[in-house]
Amino acid sequence: MEITDSAASVPPQPLTTGQRNGGDLVVETLTALGATxxxxxxxxxxxxxxxxLSRSPLRFVSSRVENNSAFAADGFSRATGEVGVLFLSTGPGALTSLAGLQEAYATGVPMIVIASQIPLEGLGARRKGMLHQLDDQKASAANVTxxxxxxxxASGIPSAIQDAWTEAVSSPQGPVWIEVPQNVLLDPVMVPRVEDALAEPFDNxxxxxxxxxxxxWLTASKRPAIVAGGGARRGKAELELLSIAEKLGAPVVCSPGGNGAFPWNHELSLQSWVEDRYVTEVLEDADLLLVVGSSLGEVTSNYFTLEPRGRIIQxxxxxxxxxxxxxxxGIRADAGQALKALDEALPTLDRARTEGYDAAALVAETLAKVSARLDAQDLGMERKFMADIREAVPDSMQxxxxxxxxxxxxxxxWDSREGQFHSAQGAGGLGYGFPGAIGGAVGLESKGLPPRVLAVSGDGSAMYSIAELATAKQHSLPVTWLIVDDGGYGILRExxxxxxxxxxxxxxxxxDFVKLAEAFDVPARRVAPADVREALEESLAAEGPNVVVVETLLRLFAPTHLAD
Structure with missing residues (x-):
């Protein structure tokens, strides 16, 4: 957060334009490590x-709120599989980013966070009252990095960033925090230009x-089932997961974070209905539960109602x-490496022949029960609304x-198909969707891929990131923002x-979200729920950012019947 009306804002010494300093070592090291x-x-x-930065090839995307910058760096990493990089100012700026970093930390998103600090002479409370000063700034980030x-x-900058990058990409991946005092960034350096840097993830x-x-355990089981969490996606374990499921003849359910780790329409796929009691019962009845990259936490355990009766491999x-x-x-390992080892050692087990256990039939029966439960809850409008969004979004779009x-x-x-599904379920904070999509669009564009992405928010969460309409417009980013306006915090209301x-x-x-978007010179429209598919198809085919607003009250589905 920049302050310009105080003597404290004057740099400690005058600089010559173009003179290399500690800041150059930061951007040179990041560039050498592959940051863009x-x-x-x-x-x-x-x-x-x-x-x-003005002397580097790095592209800078300036958000309007630091928390949204963190979400954008997170979205960049999720969309590309690369490390997100975040620059923060001292004190209020650094602290404002923490909720976004909590999401990255909870979800396992690799990021490098470079935060400035007050000059060295002010650290350790030797000089109090400096602008933005915290007693121990990095301690504030300890729970979220x-x-x-x-x-x-300055001579320690390249090695520190290289070590931090290695840590960020090593499983479990996550954000790593680096602080550099103001004078270390500004003072001239004798350190040679950074030409190469290497950061390989640790083997796990x-x-x-x-x-x-x-x-x-797996070969002895008679009714196995598999839970695929976010770690299965982060470990790029999709092929091994499919092979193991088919060898075992095991139903597979994906958590929200694991959505896309297993083919949606496969005969063994319970899709992502972890919040339905019928699916929970399949997991409870399994004599062996293979849990990959999931803690069996609140959502995946159907809000801790899951009571497995069989053994668990986690x-x-x-x-x-x-x-x-x-x-x-418990097997502490990268999901990809662990499933590869299991797949190589696991024989194919034809349980339909040897045990009379037909997992595909069980999956079909369970999904039919889930559908029937939804039919009984009069949720036709909600189901059509979600189906219309799915049909409007191209298969490969994130x-x-x-x-x-x-x-x-x-x-x-949501069947993610060839695209990727990203949500804020790791920490559950509001405001992720639009800035995350901004970062995703920037990342895809940097890799030469179709950059158009979709963000989905409610009216409450949209207000957390509404200022980023300016960011999307400034950088001409191809983000379509669907705002579902129900007049309040709909989940909390229900x-x-x-x-x-x-x-x-x-x-x-x-x-008025339409008028507000137009005030940022961002095209926007308001449509009825029945017209959301056509509106999205047109908006997703347009150039630059745009907004679609739907005023409707959606209801959540119940995981059980009232009589259950």
Whole structure:
């Protein structure tokens, strides 16, 4: 956050334009590591960093709120599989980013966060009252990043960033925090220009004896089932997951984070209906549950109603996840490496012939029950609305979903096809969808891929990121933003009405989103729910950013019948 009306905003010493400084070492190292894009907002203590950007090939995308910059860097990484890079100013700017970093940390998104700091002489509370000063800024990031580093000398910049990059891309992936004081960024350097840097992820294979034990469990099971979480996608384990499921003859359900890890219409696919009780019962009845890249947390366990009766094998790269909710044979490993080892050792098991167990029939029966339950709840409008969105979106297009009723539906019913499904279910904060999509569009564009993406928000969550309409317009980004306006915090409204019979503090005054978008010179339209497909098809074929607003009240589906 830049302050210009204070003597404290003057750099500690005059600089010659084009003179190399610590900021140059930062951008040179990032470039050598393969970075192409930086997200963030300039700030007083980070001026040396941003001056160096002007001498680098890095593209800078300036958001309007630091939290949205973090979401954009997150979306860039998810869309491309590359490391997102975020530049932050000191104090308020750094702190404003933390909710976005919590989502990246919870979801395992690799990011490098470069935050400026007050000058070295002010650190350790030796000089109080400096603008933006925190007693220990990096401590504020400790809960939302893998690690935190303070660089005190310019010569340490290249190695520190290289080490941080290695940590960010090593499973479990996540954001890594680096602080560089103002004077270290500004002071002239004698360090040679950074020409090369290497950051390879640490190997994270499964232990041999655990693979052997898991194979024994898998081959002895008679009714196995598989839960594929976000780690299965991050580990690029899709082919191995498919092979193992077919060898076992095991039903597979994907968590919201794992959506797309298993073919939606495969005969063994329970799709993503983790919040339906019929699917929960299949998992409970399994004599062996193979859980890949999931903690069996709140959503995947159907809000902790899942009570498995069989044994569990749990694979995750993060030690704190293993057995965090259920006793299991815990295998700490990258999901891709673990499933590759299991697949190579696992024989094909024809349970339909040897055990009379027909997993495909069970899957078909279960999905029919799910459909019948929805039929009984009079949700025709909601189901058509979601189906219309799905049909309007090209198969390969990536989508970014905020925490809204539409996203809760999408968690269960969205077939991502060849595209990727991204939502904020990791930490569950509002405001992810639109800035995440901005980052995704920038990333796809940088790789020469079709950059058009779809963001979906409610009216409540849209207000968290409405300022980023300016970002989308400034950079001419091909993001279509669907805002489903129900007049308030729809999920909380429904939860409160269900629990207390009434809702409190959920209704919102909101702007005319169409006029507001047009004030940013962004094309916008308001359509009825029945016309959302046609409106999206036209908007997704247009140039630059645009907005589609639908005023409607969607209801959530119930995971059980009232009589259940």
């Amino acid at each position: 894009t930086v997200f963030g907002i300039p700030g007083q203590h980070a001026l040396g960093l941003f001056d160096a 893998k690690s935190q580093r303070l660089i005190q000398h 294979p499964p232990r041999v004896e655990l693979v052997r034990e898991a194979i024994e 694979i995750d790269a993060e030690p704190r996840v293993l057995e965090s909710n259920r006793p299991a044979l 989508t970014f979903w905020d925490m809204t009723i539409s996203a809760y539906w999408a968690w269960s019913c 939860y409160m009405e269900g629990a207390f019979g009434k809702a409190t503090a959920t209704e919102l005054a909101r702007p």
